[in-house]
Amino acid sequence: MSAALDIFCPFDAVGMNNQEIRHGFFLRYVLDPARPHGFGAECLRAFMWSAAEATQDDPDGSLKALDVHLMNLDDAIVDREYKSIDLLVQIPSEKVIIAIELKIDAMEHSGQLRRYRRIIRDEYSVSKGWRQLFLFLTKRGDLPSEEDGKGWRSLPLDNVVDALDRVATKGSGQPEARMMLHAYVAMLRRRHLNDQRMEDLARKLWREHGEALDYLISRKPDLSSDVMQFLADRHKDIADRLSGSLKTMIEPEHSAKNELRFGFADWDSIPGMLEGTGWNPSKRLILFMVKREPKSGSFRLQVYLGPGPRERRQALFDSLKAVGARVDGKWGIQESWRQLVVKDIPAPVDDEFVEGFAEKLQAEMQNFLHSFFALYDTAMKRLVEVVT
Incomplete structure (x- = not known):
């Protein structure tokens, strides 16, 4: 290795x-x-x-x-x-x-x-x-x-x-x-880009040397990093909480160091949804992400349309536009990545506690998803109806 x-x-x-x-x-x-x-x-x-x-x-x-x-x-x-x-x-x-x-x-x-x-x-x-x-x-x-x-x-x-x-x-x-x-x-x-071989090596390092790596990380004081780790440790619990709030099935996805990812399981039956490439094991084309910016310590809530067959990505994008769903930016799907919805969250201040800020961030996640999910869900179900 x-x-x-x-x-x-x-x-x-x-x-x-x-x-x-x-x-x-x-x-x-x-x-x-x-x-x-x-x-x-x-x-x-x-x-x-x-x-x-x-x-x-x-x-x-x-x-x-x-x-x-x-x-x-x-x-x-x-x-x-x-x-x-x-x-x-x-x-x-x-x-x-x-x-x-x-x-x-x-x-x-x-x-x-x-x-x-x-x-x-x-x-x-x-x-x-x-x-x-x-x-x-x-x-x-x-x-x-x-x-x-x-x-x-x-x-x-x-x-x-x-x-x-x-x-x-x-x-x-x-x-x-x-x-x-x-x-x-x-x-x-x-x-900086997707490299599955390096991802596999990183997972192997964590399996073999997890305690030593945990020790090193614990010696680097960083409040926003601690918040990210707190959320990562509760990845499934957060997915369950979001599922209950939105009344839909949200599942934890394979995540990166400064990214926590979630998938919308109820959309898996949509034609082409599971044809994503080079991004995540589930192959879902649309994911919700919480991203931490290492330098500033701020957070960004994002929904992405990831890489995959262009015709599939275009159909998802067109359906969102057809029902008037929120899509930030005036351009189309691009060739690989298309950020659909975004919201920035300022970094925690020095006197905040990890648990308190993490709870506030989870509330922001719920409010963010509720702000657009109904129309997104309508757009996805519309695609299933067209096929059937």
């Missing part, structure tokens, strides 16, 4: 895997056609294709795959931290400006997206012929906040990883640069 974890990675060596600033440095370098990596504009074009693919269902989307194919990107300028914007891509010859906000394990800060959007609209105005694109790059294409994220488009990290991987495997670029790009893609998949 040690050999399986004994993988040299230059990005892990410099502590980059969870450092958004360092991700920004590397992405700026490979996306910039003027840098001496030998890729030219290939990485930037691949990135823009991934953005066009992710936003293809967005009625307000301003970037299409054909546009990207025909663009001259050789004069592109890529800046990092321009007026605090993580990445800014300027293509003067095409009059295109792209603002990118990168969130690996963090959530957006209050007002930042609105502020960045105002900067771009003032400095690269549509009236002067500029086409503007605002991309919110996260692990699973999380939606930006409704209040501050107007105009921002959700871009899942796996779309970008797949695009860069295609560039790395083509054999273009300088050998050293190609090796680094391969290592970067591998690190992202290993650390």
